[in-house]
Amino acid sequence: MKINLKKSNFFTYFILSLVTLIMVFPFYWMIVTSLSKPENLFIFPPKLWPDFNFKNYVDMWNANPQGVSWTRYILNTLFVATSTTLLSLFNSSLAGFAFAKLKFPLRNQIFMVILGIMMIPGELMLIPNYLTLFRLGWLNSYQALIIPFGASVFGIFLTRQAFRQLPNELWEAAQIDGCSIGRFYFNIALPIVRPTLFAFALFVFLGSWNAFLWPLIVNTNPNFMPLEVALYSFIGAEGTNWQLLAAAATMATFPVLILFLIFQTQFIEGISRGAIKG
Amino acid sequence: MEEAKIVSGLKKRRRVLEYLTGYGFITPALIILGVFAIFPTFYVFYLSLFDWSMIGGKTFIGLQNYIDLLFKPPYANDFWHAALVTVEYVVLQVPITMSISLFLATLLMKPIKFRGFFRLGIFVAYVTPLVATSIVWEWIFHPDYGILNSFLKLLHLPPSQWLIGFPSALFAIVIYTVWHELGYSTILFMAGLTSVSKELQEAAQIDGANARGVFWHITWPLLSPITFYIFIISLIGSFRMFTPVLVLTQGGPYNSTTTIGYMLYREAFQYWRSGFASSIAVVLFGIIFLITIIQFRVTGKKVFYAEGSEGE
Numbered sequence: 001m002k003i004n005l006k007k008s009n010f011f012t013y014f015i016l017s018l019v020t021l022i023m024v025f026p027f028y029w030m031i032v033t034s035l036s037k038p039e040n041l042f043i044f045p046p047k048l049w050p051d052f053n054f055k056n057y058v059d060m061w062n063a064n065p066q067g068v069s070w071t072r073y074i075l076n077t078l079f080v081a082t083s084t085t086l087l088s089l090f091n092s093s094l095a096g097f098a099f100a101k102l103k104f105p106l107r108n109q110i111f112m113v114i115l116g117i118m119m120i121p122g123e124l125m126l127i128p129n130y131l132t133l134f135r136l137g138w139l140n141s142y143q144a145l146i147i148p149f150g151a152s153v154f155g156i157f158l159t160r161q162a163f164r165q166l167p168n169e170l171w172e173a174a175q176i177d178g179c180s181i182g183r184f185y186f187n188i189a190l191p192i193v194r195p196t197l198f199a200f201a202l203f204v205f206l207g208s209w210n211a212f213l214w215p216l217i218v219n220t221n222p223n224f225m226p227l228e229v230a231l232y233s234f235i236g237a238e239g240t241n242w243q244l245l246a247a248a249a250t251m252a253t254f255p256v257l258i259l260f261l262i263f264q265t266q267f268i269e270g271i272s273r274g275a276i277k278g
Numbered sequence: 279m280e281e282a283k284i285v286s287g288l289k290k291r292r293r294v295l296e297y298l299t300g301y302g303f304i305t306p307a308l309i310i311l312g313v314f315a316i317f318p319t320f321y322v323f324y325l326s327l328f329d330w331s332m333i334g335g336k337t338f339i340g341l342q343n344y345i346d347l348l349f350k351p352p353y354a355n356d357f358w359h360a361a362l363v364t365v366e367y368v369v370l371q372v373p374i375t376m377s378i379s380l381f382l383a384t385l386l387m388k389p390i391k392f393r394g395f396f397r398l399g400i401f402v403a404y405v406t407p408l409v410a411t412s413i414v415w416e417w418i419f420h421p422d423y424g425i426l427n428s429f430l431k432l433l434h435l436p437p438s439q440w441l442i443g444f445p446s447a448l449f450a451i452v453i454y455t456v457w458h459e460l461g462y463s464t465i466l467f468m469a470g471l472t473s474v475s476k477e478l479q480e481a482a483q484i485d486g487a488n489a490r491g492v493f494w495h496i497t498w499p500l501l502s503p504i505t506f507y508i509f510i511i512s513l514i515g516s517f518r519m520f521t522p523v524l525v526l527t528q529g530g531p532y533n534s535t536t537t538i539g540y541m542l543y544r545e546a547f548q549y550w551r552s553g554f555a556s557s558i559a560v561v562l563f564g565i566i567f568l569i570t571i572i573q574f575r576v577t578g579k580k581v582f583y584a585e586g587s588e589g590e
Contacts, residue, residue: 012385019382020399023457027402029425030414042423045432095307103293104300110308117315119570121518123539124563127325127546127556128318131332148314151307181299210407212521217547228409232525235413242417249410260405264398267405271462272469 030253033246041242053243060247065237066222066230070251077226080145081208087150088204089197095151096159097185101171111160117153126217133218140221149208155200162193199270202263209256227252326556336553343557353554359533360541363448367537368516370452375512376505379460383467384493397468401461408458412525415454416441419526444534447527451535454522459515463508470504471497503577510573514566538562 033041034057035050061070098104099111129148130139138144166189174184190197212228219225222233231252238244260267326343328336346353386397403411418426419440427437440450474497482492498505520539523529529536529544536544542562546555 009388009390012388012390016382016385016390016396019378020396023403023460024399026411026414026418026457027406029418030411033414033417044423044428046423046425046428091307091310095304098300098303102296102300102303104297107300110304113316114307114311117311117319119567120315120319121514121563121566123518123542124322124559125315125318126542127552127559128321129314130547131321132313132318147310151310153311153315156307181296185303206405210405212407212409213543228407231407231409231413235409235525242420245413246417249413252410253406256406257402260402261398264401268397268401268465271465272472 027253027257030246030250033243034250036243038243056243056247057251060244060251063234063238063244066225066233068222068225068230070230070248072223073225073227073230076142076224077209077228080142080226081205083142083146084149084208085201085204087146088152088155089201091151092155092200093159093190093193093197094185095156097163097189099156100160100163101166101189102181114153114156122213126213130217139218140224142224144218145208145211145215145224145226148214149204152200152204155204158196158200159193162196163189166192199266202259202266203270206256206259206267322556322559325553326560328553330553331550332552333550339553343554344561346554347557347561356533356536356541357538357558360536360538363533363535364517364519364537364539366448367452367519367535368513370448371455371516372509372512374452375456375459375463376508378456379463379508380467380501380505382460382464383471384497386464386468387471397465400464403458404461406458408521409525411458412454412522415450415457416526419450441527442531444531447531447535451522451526454526455519458522459512463512466504466508467501470501473504474500506573506577510569513569517562517566538565 032048032050035052035054036047036056037051037053040047040051064070095114099107133139133144133148138147170188171184174188179188209226210228211226212232215226215229216232219229222230225233231248234248235245238248327338327340329339329342330336347357348354382400386393386400390396418424421427421437421439421442424440426440430437438446441447478496478500479492482496487495517537518539519537520543523535523537523540524543527535529540538558539562542555542558545551545558
């Protein structure tokens, strides 16, 4: 294949390459910094190539200003993100199925109320939710990070759309065969809408992994802290140690980058679909 | 007779069973949304009527929090200053993000090679954690050793104080958030451009319109719903902006980067003025609600709808 080097195309490639370079450069710079020798950080002009000084990662790993290891933070984040995803997936798809396929009084009214929640900014709920968790005795716990996100309006909306695509004949045939609603939902309906569930799961997982404000507020105990909040306290403790900070930032960013690289199509399509439908 | 009765009885039973299953299926989601979304929405209005510091007793003071927030110094000064910063931030960030992303989206719609690669490179920042990437940018913005000032030096331009200067700190935060959010609106614009009819564009070309003409007379009007949608979500996102402020500047220097969202956090969880912070939350909600209402009004009447974009 020949690359068409017309003038306008050259311009397109030039601009896109330049922008991509600028967008990706901070990640490159993060890695370079995380691998640089301390004496090479404060020089002019800056050294654009990494020193491959892996000792920074060892030092970062051993620096536990809060007395809790990074392993624990990583496991906290993984546990919270996985539980939130499973719980939200289950609750949201169950409700989505009921709103799409089952008849019951006030069904549409209840659905409208749920959709209305989308218009409320999360900030409005911060103080009352903090209070609720305080009264439940849930501050500084895993459930504080999981339960409030255990159902999602977006997820209910998304799965409802998907379940509506199922032909009613399928549901009727199953009923005639004596198939219960629960079995129909689990064994027939859920597997059919798997792509939607998967895209939704990705978003919940990513959102939970990257969550910051809520865990910052409800979690002051390092034992239950997710990575992002631990990183924030690490900034305070290691404020001038740029190579260690960069190493920690790289560690927190990499899992997300890998997840995104594997599932980029689902991410990007999920976003475009959400926009067009929403 | 008897048989008909039995059949209708069975039908009734089955219907009742379906009702019960329906309610059973929505109950778990309803409980969570009820406790953590619907209840707090009403409760925060109630809390905003009290003088209260989270611990200890509440004193009912009516609308005093709102009067303090909007009219009484020193609180009102803080609030209006934060409102001004938020508006400055919106006025800078939203047009920059939108124009660059629209431009990039039109380039990415051309039949070019490595399209997936470019799209990936532009989008990837959006999925990365805010605190982690803020750390990198803090280092990039470092006044003495940051790579941005080194670059300016190479070009024989004067260096900037960036995050510790005024008004440069606001610009620095705008640069960071444009970097983080750019990919998202680019993807949305690409989705919008895909739905713009190819035939119309080609017909205009055949009639002798140049590329610029096609864009301004065909593509841009057809793109208006998605443009407006992106504008609204960027606007709302800007009003709520919090994490980059906390990590990069803590609202400083001289409160020059304290947005309404950050002020809310500080009042609620650093100064523990819960009643007062609740009134900020309500005002923030009012602003966002107003924007949403305007969106409904506008999209309901004026904006051209692309085919299939109405949802159901």
